[in-house]
Amino acid sequence: MKSNPDRQLTCVRSLELAPIAPFHFDSTFHKPSHFPSSDCSWEPSRFWMTRRWVGQPVGLKLQDVGTVQQPRVSISVFSAQPLSDRSLQTLVDNLAFDYDLFADLKPFYSYVECDTLMQPVLERWKGMRVSGAPLYESLIVYIVLQNATVRRSVQMLENLFDAFGDAVEFEGRLLSSFWDPQVLAAVEEDSLRRLKVGYRARSLLRVSSQLITGFPNESYLRSLSDEDLRQELLRLYGIGPASVGYLLFEVFHRYGCFNQVSPWEQRIYSRLLFQQELVPAQRILMEVDQRWGPWKMLAAHYLFEDLFWLRRHEPVEWLENLIRL
């Protein structure tokens, strides 16, 4: 992370949103299973993040000013130049989509009402949403995740932030921001490799180019069926079945897409679902399908995050060995 901001974001606009109840602020905006990155920061009931908006970095502060049953979220948008009403509104609409604020999860809760695994988890996290990021940002994250340990993924992303993102300051907070795909697409592969991203340099470049030209926009992508969307995303260079699995769920909120289990996740689900060390991947996929049908990935997400929240308070012995730092 840079020590000096490239920009001070001094213009502020504020508004409030009322997500559909039930809504759980902290578990929506903070995902303990994700690796930390300097473009956001969380404290109980408060969340700061940056986002690219019409070619500029903006800062956002979100605050929990309601309750699970009467949810309200206050949003402050910080920018270098004033935003028009229309621009602000579109930005907030995007944000609401990414964090699933207006999803009605009541049908899901009814579906899993009698599930013994889910009951205790829902007592803690009912109202948690799937939180995503814009497509391009997510692609970058999934590329640096590939074939790397957590520490290395963090290092690669921070190197990229330092080289191409804008460091911004608002409310006394210094955060990184992403960059526009045009910036990366114009870079030499060698200078990317110097940032220790290795062979991923090629994927980063080609994905950036693909997003500028020749890739459908997000509103079209959102309109596609799960299968069509999967096929479309697989066209991105360096994005294979594992990354697409994450994209479908996190970015596009396809709650029922769960047909890929990586080895470390396989071990985690083996424990959570079967209290065993290692169950065949196919067995896990069958089980979640039978238990949770169209909600299977969402339900699995609840279990997964619950486990990582638990780990914050006390280390989970068997889990620590699976998380390779």
Next chain:
DNA sequence: CATCAGGGCCCTG
């Protein structure tokens, strides 16, 4: 010191 595998994916045969 060498070797290897890691929260995949592409490319080749």
Next chain:
DNA sequence: CAGGGCCCTGAT
């Protein structure tokens, strides 16, 4: 459709 190679890093 199986399997080798790929950047780097830390573990052995």
